[in-house]
Amino acid sequence: MLGRRIFLDRALKLMMSTTTLVAGSANAAKPQAAEAVESLVPAFVDYDPRGSVGRLERLGELDLESKMNFHAGFLRFLAKEIRPVIEERFNDILDDHGLDGSKDIPAEKTLALVKDDPVISMRQRSWLSNQQVMYNALESEFAENEEVYLKELDSASKVGPGRLELNPKLKIPDFARHEIHIQPGGYVGSPFAGYINYFSVNNFYDALIGANYQDQLQMGIAKKLPRPKTGKVLRVLDLGCGTGRVTFALKQQFPDAEIWGLDVAAPMLRFAHMRGVDLGIDVNFRQALASKTGFPSGFFDVVTANILFHETSGREAKAVMRETKRVLRPGGVFYPTDLPNGKQLPKRTAFANFGQWIDHKINNERWRVVWEEMDFAKSLKRVGFEVDETVEAGGFIYGKILATKPV
Amino acid sequence: MSSDKNTSQDEISPAIPSNVDQMVLLGDARLDAVMTAVVALGSELWTTKRRMKVVERLLSEQGVSHEDIEAYQPTREETMQWNADRDRFVSALFGHLTDLPKTNGGD
Numbered sequence: 001m002l003g004r005r006i007f008l009d010r011a012l013k014l015m016m017s018t019t020t021l022v023a024g025s026a027n028a029a030k031p032q033a034a035e036a037v038e039s040l041v042p043a044f045v046d047y048d049p050r051g052s053v054g055r056l057e058r059l060g061e062l063d064l065e066s067k068m069n070f071h072a073g074f075l076r077f078l079a080k081e082i083r084p085v086i087e088e089r090f091n092d093i094l095d096d097h098g099l100d101g102s103k104d105i106p107a108e109k110t111l112a113l114v115k116d117d118p119v120i121s122m123r124q125r126s127w128l129s130n131q132q133v134m135y136n137a138l139e140s141e142f143a144e145n146e147e148v149y150l151k152e153l154d155s156a157s158k159v160g161p162g163r164l165e166l167n168p169k170l171k172i173p174d175f176a177r178h179e180i181h182i183q184p185g186g187y188v189g190s191p192f193a194g195y196i197n198y199f200s201v202n203n204f205y206d207a208l209i210g211a212n213y214q215d216q217l218q219m220g221i222a223k224k225l226p227r228p229k230t231g232k233v234l235r236v237l238d239l240g241c242g243t244g245r246v247t248f249a250l251k252q253q254f255p256d257a258e259i260w261g262l263d264v265a266a267p268m269l270r271f272a273h274m275r276g277v278d279l280g281i282d283v284n285f286r287q288a289l290a291s292k293t294g295f296p297s298g299f300f301d302v303v304t305a306n307i308l309f310h311e312t313s314g315r316e317a318k319a320v321m322r323e324t325k326r327v328l329r330p331g332g333v334f335y336p337t338d339l340p341n342g343k344q345l346p347k348r349t350a351f352a353n354f355g356q357w358i359d360h361k362i363n364n365e366r367w368r369v370v371w372e373e374m375d376f377a378k379s380l381k382r383v384g385f386e387v388d389e390t391v392e393a394g395g396f397i398y399g400k401i402l403a404t405k406p407v
Numbered sequence: 408m409s410s411d412k413n414t415s416q417d418e419i420s421p422a423i424p425s426n427v428d429q430m431v432l433l434g435d436a437r438l439d440a441v442m443t444a445v446v447a448l449g450s451e452l453w454t455t456k457r458r459m460k461v462v463e464r465l466l467s468e469q470g471v472s473h474e475d476i477e478a479y480q481p482t483r484e485e486t487m488q489w490n491a492d493r494d495r496f497v498s499a500l501f502g503h504l505t506d507l508p509k510t511n512g513g514d
Contacts, residue, residue, distance in 0.1 A: 066457035070450045116434070122442070125432040129443035132427070133450055153415040168413050172420040179425040189422030191415040266418035362432075364425040 042158040044277050047148040055279060056213040059199060064141050068203055071134040075207035078127055086120045087351050093117060094350055105350035107357035114354070128182075128362050135184050138199055142192035149192060156274035161282035164273040166266050170287060175313040175366070176264045182364045187242070187265035194271020198243045209396060215245045221306060221337050221394040222249035226402050230331040233257050233301045237327065239290040239320065240264075240308030244272030248281050250304065257301075259283040262293055291319035298329040305336040306394070310371035317367075317374070321383045328405040334385065339368070340399030342375030344389065376401060448500075 050058040050065075059065045091101035093114050099105060114120050142149050157164050172188050179186040183200065187193050205212030212218075227233065233254050238247040241261030251259045261283060263269050269285045276283055288294050290308060303324050309317050324334050346352065356372065359365045376399065377387045385403035393400045433439050463473060481489060 062458060062461065063454045066454040067450050069457065070453040073453070074446065074449070121432050121434075125439055125442045126446060128427055128430065128432065129439075129446040132443060133447045137450070150415055157415075166413060166418065168418060174423065177420060177423045179422050182425045182427050185419075186422035188420040191419060267415065270415050270418075362427055362430065364427070 043155060044159045044274075045148075045151045045155040046278060047145075047152045048278075054214045056202075057275075057278065060141060060145060064137060067137045068134065068199060071130055071137075072203035072206035074126075074130045075203060078123060078130075079207055082119075082123050086117075086123050089117055089119055090114055090351050090354060099350065101350045103350060104348040105353065107353045110350055110354055111357070124358060124362060131182055131363075134200060134203065135182070135196065138196045139184055139190075139192075142190075142195055149195065153191065153270045153274055156277045157270060159277055161280060162273060162276050163284040164269060165284070165286040166269065167287045168266075170264070170289075172264060173289070173316070175316055178366050179364055180311055180366065182362070187263075187268050191267050191270070193265060193267035194243050194269075194274075197268065198271060198275075201243075215249060217395055218245040218249040218306065219252065221246055221304070221335075221398075222253040224392045224394055225250075225253065225302065225304065225335045226333060226391055228301055228331050228333045228404070230407060231301060231329070235300045236260070236302045236304070237262060237293070237295070237300045239293075239303060239305040239324070240311075241272060241285065242268050244269075244275060244283070244285065246304055246306045247272065247283050247285070248276065248279065250302075251281050251283050254302075260295075260300075261285045262288055262290060264289055289316075291316055291323045293323055293327055295327045297326050298332075300327050301329060301332045303328055303332070303334045305334075305338070307338055309336060309338045309376070310365070310368050313367055314370045314374060317371070318379060318383075321380055321385075324403075325383050325385060325405055330405055330407045332405050334380075334403040334405075335391075335394070336376070336401060336403075337394035337396075337398040338376070339371060339397065341372045342377050344377075344399045344401075345372060 047060070048057055049060055050062070052058060059068065090110070094101045094105070094110060097113055099110070099113075177186060177188055179189075181200075183193070183196055184190065185193055185196075187197065190196065202213060205217065209217065235258045236250050236254055238244075238250060238259070238261045241247045241263050242265075244261050247259060247261035251257075259282075261269070261272055263272075263285070264287065266287050269287055273285050276285075286294070290305070290312075305320070305324075309320070312320070328334060340346065356369060360369055377389055380387050380401070380403045384406070386406055388402045388404070389400055391400050391402040431439050433442065463476060466476070467473065
């Protein structure tokens with residue numbers, strides 16, 4: 001209810017100032033003004049049966065929240081306890097075949113050797129089952145309560161703060177239609193894609209970095225973002241904004257700036273805008289390709305892109321770099337946070353290559369391999385950016401990179 | 408606010424599905440299915456345990472302690488009813504074992 005409350009408070013204040021002049025008494029006018037506001041402004045119908053904990057609006061039912069808690073715990077168990085075991089077994093098996101696991105051996109050469117190992121195959125199976133059961137639970141919640149969630153999304157789109165610009169004519173390219181992370185329907189195939197992504201990713205972060213329920217990781221990115229050395233920050237663009245976590249964090253760092261989140265997927269943007277309304281954060285969202293934003297040249301002082309590049313095709317990634325340079329003003333900065341590649345790529349071992357293949361195969365990370373074979377810094381330089389690979393990383397497993405448009 | 412009049416259901420594009428639903432990782436689709444069932448059971452079990460934690464916590468605030476719960480002795484009627492519930496639960500979980508074919512699968 002936070003967003004609606006703030007919105008109504010603002011509208012009420014506006015109405016009160018007018019009504020006060022007419023009635024001569026703010027106190028006497030208040031109930032009438034509140035009624036008038038309720039009837040005049042479109043209402044955000046927030047579905048919030050269990051309240052919020054800070055920035056986290058709790059899931060609709062205790063049992064569903066507990067299921068997510070289990071799936072996060074299971075992921076954590078696989079990451080912390082099983083992964084070291086399978087890495088050791090993997091290397092032992094390679095050793096038995098006269099191979100040195102510390103070497104850069106492609107997955108194609110090791111898959112046949114390890115595929116029947118009971119622990120390795122059980123790890124892959126249980127990881128996949130955990131994701132499938134988790135997604136099933138989330139899908140059921142939104143399907144069974146379709147009416148209230150759709151009403152929440154649709155009503156939010158009619159109110160602020162912030163604007164939601166959707167483009168129904170946008171043809172969604174194939175690279176954006178895949179079920180990345182095996183999310184059912186992907187980011188474009190379900191009206192609940194934003195909800196499903198938001199809550200499933202919460203489990204991922206819970207397992208790997210402790211917790212991110214208050215968007216701590218994204219707050220950290222916005223805080224670490226190096227400011228342009230010249231000029232003020234008046235406008236900021238967040239490419240591939242998804243559910244808007246970084247977009248909101250940017251507003252916290254640049255409260256006076258005009259902030260835009262951009263994504264190709266309308267369902268994700270609907271959710272992001274709804275969450276912005278709920279939190280009372282004044283940011284704008286636009287549906288467009290990151291390679292064709294529709295903004296004027298030199299419009300932005302800062303551009304960000306959190307985990308966008310490894311989830312798009314190589315050709316599109318390069319087009320996004322060119323578009324980013326176009327929309328930045330001279331001296332403006334681009335601070336992408338993504339998996340490291342080029343000279344920042346961690347040492348390639350046989351197990352790392354195997355993990356990359358598994359991520360591709362059972363997590364449907366379509367372009368991770370393509371991305372890790374690229375050299376981001378070199379590509380950015382080719383586009384005409386000045387690149388710094390010594391800046392502070394945004395956190396998590398991100399590489400260190402800052403691109404500045406030359407003055 | 409939105410600059411269009413569409414609703415959230417108008418904006419869906421068909422996704423390109425992943426193929427994980429057909430994936431067999433344990434060499435036998437039945438084993439893969441059992442693993443998924445075990446994970447689902449774990450999820451359900453933890454969900455129940457977590458709800459119990461909530462219930463016990465709220466009860467303690469009402470004066471019913473953890474020790475009271477531990478010491479509770481079901482009545483004869485309750486024992487009969489709960490055992491019947493248990494039998495239905497076990498049957499629902501493992502009843503399909505009686506439906507297995509006479510051969511061990513394969514052609």
